[in-house]
Amino acid sequence: MDMKAHSAVQDGSTGPAAPAAGIGRFGALSRRILLGGLVRLSAAIALAAPGAALAAYPEKPISLIVGYAAGGGSDFIVRSLAPFIEKELGGSARVIVMNRPGAGGEIGFAAIADATPDGYTIGLINSPNVVTIPIERHARFSLDRLDPLYNLVDDPGSFVVHKDSPFQTLADVAAFAKANPNNVTVGTTGIGSDDHLAMLMFQRLTQTQLTHVPFPGSADAHRALLGRHIQVTSMNIGESARAREGDPIRILGVMTEKRSEQAADVPTFTELGFDVKMSSLRGLAAPMGLPPEVRTKLVDAIAKAVQHPEFQDIARKAYQPLRLLPSDQYAAELKTQEATFRTIWKETPWLK
Numbered sequence: 001m002d003m004k005a006h007s008a009v010q011d012g013s014t015g016p017a018a019p020a021a022g023i024g025r026f027g028a029l030s031r032r033i034l035l036g037g038l039v040r041l042s043a044a045i046a047l048a049a050p051g052a053a054l055a056a057y058p059e060k061p062i063s064l065i066v067g068y069a070a071g072g073g074s075d076f077i078v079r080s081l082a083p084f085i086e087k088e089l090g091g092s093a094r095v096i097v098m099n100r101p102g103a104g105g106e107i108g109f110a111a112i113a114d115a116t117p118d119g120y121t122i123g124l125i126n127s128p129n130v131v132t133i134p135i136e137r138h139a140r141f142s143l144d145r146l147d148p149l150y151n152l153v154d155d156p157g158s159f160v161v162h163k164d165s166p167f168q169t170l171a172d173v174a175a176f177a178k179a180n181p182n183n184v185t186v187g188t189t190g191i192g193s194d195d196h197l198a199m200l201m202f203q204r205l206t207q208t209q210l211t212h213v214p215f216p217g218s219a220d221a222h223r224a225l226l227g228r229h230i231q232v233t234s235m236n237i238g239e240s241a242r243a244r245e246g247d248p249i250r251i252l253g254v255m256t257e258k259r260s261e262q263a264a265d266v267p268t269f270t271e272l273g274f275d276v277k278m279s280s281l282r283g284l285a286a287p288m289g290l291p292p293e294v295r296t297k298l299v300d301a302i303a304k305a306v307q308h309p310e311f312q313d314i315a316r317k318a319y320q321p322l323r324l325l326p327s328d329q330y331a332a333e334l335k336t337q338e339a340t341f342r343t344i345w346k347e348t349p350w351l352k
Helices: 031-047 052-056 073-089 103-114 129-136 170-179 194-206 218-226 237-243 292-306 309-317 327-347
Strands: 062-066 095-099 121-127 146-162 185-188 211-214 232-236 249-254 279-287 322-326
Touching (some): 062 103, 073 121, 073 146, 103 146, 129 327, 146 327, 218 237, 279 292, 292 309
Parallel strands (some): 185 232
Antiparallel strands (some): 146 232, 146 322
16 A cells, blocks of 8 residues: 555644745744744735635635445545645644544534534545435435535445355355355445445345344455454445455456446456446535635535545555546435335335
């Protein structure tokens, strides 16, 4: 894993703040102001000028909430991107990543939706979780309370086993599960997640009964697999392809129409006779109602950050399949997914 541009997981922070710009303009100011009050003075000057709100933002650290545990694909992509957002916002901007795992992402999604819409709290939202959770149960958030800012990743699912597992293929899993109902344990990132829905699709296709084991995040599920506490992990290919560089695992299949660039040697479920296609969008969102000038500055910074060659190189080396969608396209994609999963829920509910 290339850690050059990654943020240290320290006090929830992404790393050291960028140095304040333009100090030379204040050469006549006192040493006290230069050392301790420059940021506050700059903000005061900005507030007195036309377009003050845009010029002043951000005056304090921005919290970026991730609804999953540290170490998974969701956490990885935002910790990789945060320093580039800081750079594009300029000045002494800081983006602090805060993990709020639990309930399949609901705790994190609700924290974003409930935050004051001032630009100082944003977060990562994952589909299908962000659209399926409010469909399957009374949730603490709703999609219309979230403002999609920019999508980053479209990460297909995969089934993974320990290298010592007797399961060499998906057919092996299906055959054993059919002969031994409820004896195949499958780890996921929670009820209604892409991992869980993929497991249910496989279960229906094979007419088997698997045992679902939800975890706060993919890193937790992966550790359980390595410890032989579960037999299969349903996880995204960006995570499993990265994990197999150093861990004793075998990827049985990827849930795409065509083979994934992240693991071209791994056959698709379709190739192996199982029509299962599933992936997870991962993008940034804010609570609905941001001031227009703040939203514009934030979205512009994200749009420039994701195009930075160094960030894209980090994503590529970490097997993160980027799919960069600006706000309007991202919002439209989420609405389409919401309609699709509402239809699926009416026909075959995934939670009983």
